[in-house]
Amino acid sequence: MERFKDKVALITGAGSGIGAATARRLSDEGATLVLVGRTQDKLDAVAAELPAERTTVIPADVADANAVNALFERVIADHGRLDILVNNAGKATVGAITDTDDDTWRQIMGINVDGVFHCCRAALPHLIASKGNIVNTSSVSGIGGDWGMSVYNASKGAVTNFTRALALDHGRDGVRVNAVCPSLTRTDMASGVFEKNHLLDRFAKRMPLGVGAEPADVASAIAFLASDDARFVSGVNLPVDGGLMASNGQPNMG
Template identity: 70%
Template sequence: MTERFADQTVLITGAGSGIGAASARRFAREGANVVLVGRTRDKLDRVAADLPDPERVMIRPADVSKADEANALVEDVVSRFGGLDVLFNNAGVATQGRIPDTDDATWRQVMAINADGVFYCCRAALPHLIARGGNIVNTSSVSALGGDWGMSVYNASKAAVANFTRALALDHGRDGVRVNAVCPGLTRTEMGGANFEDEAVYPKFQERIPLGRGAEPEEVADVVAFLASYEARFVNGVNLPVDGGLMASNGQPPQT
């Protein structure tokens, strides 16, 4: 495999599982220094054990929903590796329930992790990304592009990420920094994995997804790596669905 990210440093939040862990493996295979960020050290250790070169791996537990921790995280990364080339904001949490059943703490938690964390990490990282001509990839969701039943809080948080991505792309393109987002659909992660095992639910997803299945984390990680790479050098401000064609539909059910 071509080492597209040789001598580059990639910071990945939410790196302990799912899309974050798969992306860590992908970037590491392509020569990057990989910074694994999450709130649970044990998960990060397990991901790090699967990467090819321990000298190019930094394990850094942090809660990026807190501004001071995001600031310290970025400074530690720059101190260790001399700069920062790619920020992948992937940390996220989901919740279900309609608004009358949602308390203040749930709203605040989802927005803090999904939206505040992206803001804090981008703000801390941008001076270093500008210095290196780096880029940002955010994890938004198809739930930012259309609503879900019973997931209004999650929808709001991911829509914030999607439009924040567009605005940052406008503000910092002439600084030499690209900003894009992936918008996964159903993916086999801790967040979405139960749907794969639910014999009542998964067929409903299969019916709606033109490719007939949900995604594996590696399939999203491949798109993240593309957006972060030189090959995507003229791609900026994009919220790219990685959903097997789900968003291509107008919502009507299959007729055959």
């Protein structure tokens, strides 16, 4: 398929995990990509796998509004348009709120919430012009609560409802806004979860499909939402969770 031929897509957090997998998927379907992240080496490694003539690397910190504004000015100067924004940059933290200092709170909110706000604000005039769309990476942690992750939950809850509100505000402009809500996914950010206290096995037992997600599984959902196949889908926070949220929370009684 070439669903994204002649489309320009900007992906934040593109240096690893879901962002890198999304870059590969959209590129495979013909997209011209702008890969954004804080670490040049990681972005370059992803770009090395992709067609050089359709791939640009721009290091930037999405928590910095001035850096984001400069980023989008460069994208439009280089490409003349923007069709797809994938807000994937994110950071997690674990711990009770009583053990969370102000700097940690601000760092998580700066990347997970401010970063999405900055990028959406800068992108929207260009997406209105192209009748493009936004796909945010939220989380099942933005739909329901987790034990010991209140700060992360707060940040992803903000992304979830921000997605809905933007879809309402800009649908008549021809811009769709959706989000994916992954459960545990095998990424660098989640590596501690996979390594600690047999949590991977415990997660697998909780999942109706019996396994956690790979980044490519989430990238496939992002590609669907970003494509014209989803042209009548907007304001959706799509769980990509192996059936996890099909449960009402009661234990398996079989």
